[in-house]
Amino acid sequence: xxxxxxxxxxxxIVITNNSCDESVxxxxxxxxxxxxxxxxxRGASGPSGSSGTSGTSGxSGTSGTSGxSGTSGTSGSSGTSGTSGxSGTSGxGADPGNVSTNVYLTPTSITCEADVNIDLxxxxxxxxxxxxxxxxxxxxxxxxxxxxxxxxNNTHRAIRFISDSTYSTNTxxxxxxxxxxxxxxxxxxxxxxxxxxxxxxxxxGTEWFRIQTKA
Numbered sequence: 001x002x003x004x005x006x007x008x009x010x011x012x013i014v015i016t017n018n019s020c021d022e023s024v025x026x027x028x029x030x031x032x033x034x035x036x037x038x039x040x041x042r043g044a045s046g047p048s049g050s051s052g053t054s055g056t057s058g059x060s061g062t063s064g065t066s067g068x069s070g071t072s073g074t075s076g077s078s079g080t081s082g083t084s085g086x087s088g089t090s091g092x093g094a095d096p097g098n099v100s101t102n103v104y105l106t107p108t109s110i111t112c113e114a115d116v117n118i119d120l121x122x123x124x125x126x127x128x129x130x131x132x133x134x135x136x137x138x139x140x141x142x143x144x145x146x147x148x149x150x151x152x153n154n155t156h157r158a159i160r161f162i163s164d165s166t167y168s169t170n171t172x173x174x175x176x177x178x179x180x181x182x183x184x185x186x187x188x189x190x191x192x193x194x195x196x197x198x199x200x201x202x203x204x205g206t207e208w209f210r211i212q213t214k215a
Contacts, residue, residue, distance in 0.1 A: 105160070107132040112173050114140020120159075121147040121178065130160040133192065139170035143189070145178050146201065146208055155205035160198065162214075167195045175199065183208040 108128040110118060113136045125131075125147070133144075144161075147154050161175060174189035183190060183201065190199060190210065198214035 105130045107160075107162070109134065110144070111136050112142050112144075112171075113137045114142060114171075117143040117145065119145045119147075119178075121145070126153060129158065130162070133161060133163045133167070133173060135163075135166040135168075135171040135173075139168075141172045141174060143174045143176055145176050146181070146183065148178055149181055149203035149208050150205055154203050156203065158200060158202045158211070160200045160212075161192065162198045163192050163195060165195045167193065167197070169193055175201075177208055181207060184210050 107130040108125060109132050111134050112118075120131075131144075146159075149155070163173070167173075171193065173192040175183070175192060176189040177183045177187060180187065185207070192199070196214070198212075199210060200212040201208045202211045203209070
């Protein structure tokens with residue numbers, strides 16, 4: 001075989017790399033050493049090799065984008081310890097101090113006066129969670145009748161009542177259970193007869209409970 005080596009003795013070597021399915025024909029004068037590096041698909045630098053796409057340093061490798069330390073990895077921005085991860089700023093374990101805990105109560109205003117009876121079962125009051133009471137006129141008594149505690153709308157419902165500065169010991173509002181229902185086990189009323197008084201009641205679906213009273 002003519003190889004263009006002139007008068008220098010030479011031989012032809014066919015090297016087959018079984019790990020990369022390639023063969024390389026090398027023509028080399030017989031005066032040195034031949035070194036062949038595997039560079040095929042499964043070689044060190046190939047797609048599946050150490051530096052390739054799936055390799056240790058590749059896209060899906062340990063240090064790659066999807067790897068352990070990569071963007072989507074355990075320590076990455078989307079990983080368990082990352083910004084969006086379980087322990088991250090937006091994760092399940094995020095600091096609750098970042099969440100607003102303000103509670104806003106918008107009261108329904110009721111003007112009370114002597115010898116008046118207001119039934120809180122009326123449609124104007126069914127969605128109210130708080131009532132602000134103001135007194136108008138001279139001294140006297142009036143009745144606020146609690147809604148039916150057994151209805152679906154009122155079961156587990158809490159209602160707050162507060163009186164403003166217009167109240168005195170001579171202006172009295174009777175907070176009364178409807179029909180034969182009870183408040184704290186009694187069919188009797190709770191009396192509001194001073195300024196800045198407050199009470200909250202709650203229904204279990206059977207009766208009303210007084211769960212908070214301002215001293």
